[in-house]
Amino acid sequence: MSVSVSNDALLQFLLRMGDNTLILGHRVSEWCGHAPVLEEDIALANTALDLIGQTQMWLGLAGEIEGGKSADDLAFLRDAWDFRNVLLVEVPNGDFGRTLMRQFLFDAWHSIMLGRLMTSSDDRVAAIAAKASKEVAYHLERSGDTVVGLGDGTEESHTRMQEALDYLWPYVGEMFASDEVDAKIVAAGIAPNPIDLREEYDALVERILTQATLTIPESRFAHKGGRDGRMHTEHLGHLLTQMQWLQRAYPGAKW
C-alpha cells in the first residue's frame, strides 16, 4: 500500500517532469526551418512536437492538482523562478552537434525515468509515462545514432561533439539530485529516487559515447538550481520572453 503524499510534493514532481519537456520542446523547436538538411529539420520538429504534447499531459495534471489551472496557464503565466526544469534543457542550442548531444544526454535519462514511472503507484502518472515512453524510444534511437555518426565522423565533427560534451557534462548531474520533495514522492511509490537511475544511465551513455569515440569528462561537478527553482541560468528568462510573449502582450488571447 502506498503512503499518501501531499498535493504540494506531487505538484512539484509534475512541474519537474512537465517543465523539462516544455523548455526542451521549445528549445528544439527553435531549429524549425534552420536545420542543416530537410530530414533533420523534420526530425527536430517532430521531437519538439512530442515533447510539447507530453507537456500538455504533465502540466495538465499539475494544473488539475493545483486547482482550476490549465497546462497553458502554467506554461505561459509563470515567471522564471517558478520553473522546475533542470538547467540542461534551458542552455542555448549552440550548433547542431551540441543540440543533438544535449538531446542524447536528456533522452537517455528520460527513457530510463519513464520506464520506471510506468509502474508508478499513481495511475495518472503511469498512464502518461506509458504514452510518452513510446515516443521517447524513437528520440533516443535518433539522438544516439546521430551522436555516434558525428562523434565518429570527420575531424571537424568529432572536435565539435567533444566540445559539446565537455560543455554539457556539468549539467548532467542535476538530473540525479534528490531533495525532500523526492523523498516524499519516493515514499509514496510515485517515482524512483533520481540517484537510483544513475548506474543505468552511466552504462548507457558510456556505451554510446565510446562508440562515438568521445571522452567523458572526469569531473562530476554539477550545476544545480533548476529543478528546485533556486537559481536558473540567465538563458531561461530570455527563452520565456519569446515563448510567453503573446500571452503577456495580449492576456487571454485564444487560438
Next chain:
Amino acid sequence: MQTSTDQIWSWLDAVPDPEIPVISVVDLGIVRDVRWDAETLVVRVTPTYSGCPATSVISMDIETALRDHGIGDVRIETSIAPAWTTDWLSEKGRAKLEDYGIAPPQPAGGPERCPRCGSEAVEKVSQFGSTPCKAHWRCTDCLEPFDYFKCI
C-alpha cells in the same frame, strides 16, 4: 428511439483521418468506445502521438459527422491509457495505407516492402517523417522515397 451503437460505429468508419484521408478514424484505432449516457452519445478517443495536431481536428470531425446524422448531443472523452498502439490499425486500414503509398507498420520495425514497386530492397532515411506517426524510407530498386507508418 436511440440509434444503435453499431450504426454509430459505421458512421464513424466514414470519417477520414485528416492527415491520411484514405483511412478512417476507426481504421486508425483511435475510437475506443461508443456508448449512450442517457440522451448523450459518448465517444471515447485516444491520441496517436501525444503532440499530434490532428487530434483536436479529429474530435471536431467526429462531432460534425454525428451532427450531420442528426445526433447533436455528443460528448468526446479523451483517454490516454491504455496508450495507442499501431496494433490497433484495422486490416482494412493497413491495406488502404499500402495502396495509398504508405508502408504499414511491421513488428520487425521497418517496412516489409516498397509500397510502390513491391521490392524488399529498402533503406531508412530518417526515423521521423512528414507526421509524428511516420518514418521516412527509400526504395533502392525504384529509387522512390516513401512514408512508413512506424510501430509504437
